[in-house]
Amino acid sequence: MLLSLLALPLAAAAATPTLPAFQHRDSPFAALFKRDGAVPDPNAPDFASHYPANWKTPDPSGLPKAWLDKLHSIQLPANNPVANKTSSSGTAYDGINNQGNNPDVCSFTFGCIAPTDYFEAPNSTWLLNFDDGPTEASPRLYDFLRSEQIEKNATHFMIGSNIQSYPKTMQEAFAQGGHIAVHTWAHPMMTTLSNEQVVGELGWTMQIISDLTGGRIPAFWRPPYGDVDNRVRAIAKGVFGMETVVWNKDTNDWKIGTGGTTVDSVKDVMRGFITGPKGPGIVPLEHELNNDTVQVFLDSYQLMKDNGWAVSTAPDAYGLLWYQNAKGNDGPVVAAMSVGEVQTAMGTNASWANPTSAAPSSAAPSVNATSAGGSSASEKTPNTQQGNKNSSAARLGVSAALILPALALVL
Numbered sequence: 230m231l232l233s234l235l236a237l238p239l240a241a242a243a244a245t246p247t248l249p250a251f252q253h254r255d256s257p258f259a260a261l262f263k264r265d266g267a268v269p270d271p272n273a274p275d276f277a278s279h280y281p282a283n284w285k286t287p288d289p290s291g292l293p294k295a296w297l298d299k300l301h302s303i304q305l306p307a308n309n310p311v312a313n314k315t316s317s318s319g320t321a322y323d324g325i326n327n328q329g330n331n332p333d334v335c336s337f338t339f340g341c342i343a344p345t346d347y348f349e350a351p352n353s354t355w356l357l358n359f360d361d362g363p364t365e366a367s368p369r370l371y372d373f374l375r376s377e378q379i380e381k382n383a384t385h386f387m388i389g390s391n392i393q394s395y396p397k398t399m400q401e402a403f404a405q406g407g408h409i410a411v412h413t414w415a416h417p418m419m420t421t422l423s424n425e426q427v428v429g430e431l432g433w434t435m436q437i438i439s440d441l442t443g444g445r446i447p448a449f450w451r452p453p454y455g456d457v458d459n460r461v462r463a464i465a466k467g468v469f470g471m472e473t474v475v476w477n478k479d480t481n482d483w484k485i486g487t488g489g490t491t492v493d494s495v496k497d498v499m500r501g502f503i504t505g506p507k508g509p510g511i512v513p514l515e516h517e518l519n520n521d522t523v524q525v526f527l528d529s530y531q532l533m534k535d536n537g538w539a540v541s542t543a544p545d546a547y548g549l550l551w552y553q554n555a556k557g558n559d560g561p562v563v564a565a566m567s568v569g570e571v572q573t574a575m576g577t578n579a580s581w582a583n584p585t586s587a588a589p590s591s592a593a594p595s596v597n598a599t600s601a602g603g604s605s606a607s608e609k610t611p612n613t614q615q616g617n618k619n620s621s622a623a624r625l626g627v628s629a630a631l632i633l634p635a636l637a638l639v640l
């Protein structure tokens with residue numbers, strides 16, 4: 230299946246009769262981010278007023294009706310409890326001990342990885358990604374990426390509130406070719422929020438990114454603290470069409486300055502990852518949060534080069550489009566043809582609530598519930614040795630099979 234599709238010349242793929250024509254701005258996802266008036270100007274003094282308050286979960290009463298209508302139109306998992314926050318990065322579910330490990334819930338905070346999660350990379354690939362930007366430390370990182378000519382190899386999971394504060398910094402990352410993705414509006418533990426609050430956190434971050442990138446609709450998001458469960462996944466994919474990216478290696482750079490964690494100690498952690506096994510590839514948790522976290526990467530990159538790692542954005546690592554309606558930062562914004570819509574068009578996708586349910590990877594075990602009751606951030610680095618076979622390599626087959634017709638439509 231994969232090989233035969235890959236062997237098709239693009240012209241033949243473009244002529245595939247089962248695929249629909251372009252869907253323009255009234256397509257399911259693009260329509261959610263239309264502006265009635267002019268797109269907010271980041272140079273205008275009232276720019277921030279076009280968005281919710283900084284660093285607060287947006288009030289559900291102020292959400293666009295289209296987002297809520299979409300939420301109410303999708304089918305959420307039957308067992309979809311809201312978690313309780315137990316610490317700065319820990320959660321618990323009422324009723325059943327370790328319910329986060331229940332396959333129906335599948336909380337990454339409890340070490341569970343869903344079949345739809347992207348958490349590791351192809352062999353020898355280092356998924357170059359940075360969370361929490363844009364910040365005052367970001368320009369230094371962007372300068373370095375340019376100096377090493379890897380500025381187009383980086384995914385930036387950005388916080389909506391930070392974009393609101395530093396819109397021009399976000400646009401610098403975009404203009405130099407960085408891949409822009411979503412890291413929520415106010416950086417909460419998403420599994421502890423109501424459905425409507427989840428919609429607000431994702432939707433407003435997508436809106437501000439769309440407004441500042443010529444209408445591009447993000448296709449990837451990362452949950453803060455890795456706190457995601459099946460309910461939140463279903464909203465991210467079902468309402469907004471986004472893929473969830475977690476990680477398989479936590480550098481703990483976010484801990485620098487606390488508990489004895491220093492720039493040097495995190496560089497030692499990085500050295501271990503960089504000089505360790507190349508298979509599977511690494512999806513690290515790294516940050517453009519402050520000068521210290523940026524320094525760790527600047528000081529580690531030469532070793533990464535010396536060890537032969539290929540650095541890649543998330544979509545390039547998995548053979549996917551950068552945005553739901555554009556191939557990348559250059560070129561036209563055309564259709565809202567997401568991978569999920571391509572799956573639907575090809576008759577391989579059963580529902581938005583479980584977007585890969587009918588994809589070939591569904592034969593893999595549904596969860597990797599190997600963590601025995603772990604429910605805090607410090608324990609949630611997943612065990613990729615067992616359980617989930619839906620690794621990037623396995624998923625790559627699915628993704629690559631879908632990308633050719635998708636590209637043919639977008640190009």
Ligand SMILES: [Zn+2]
Nearest residue numbers: 360361453454
């Ligand atoms: Zn974060």
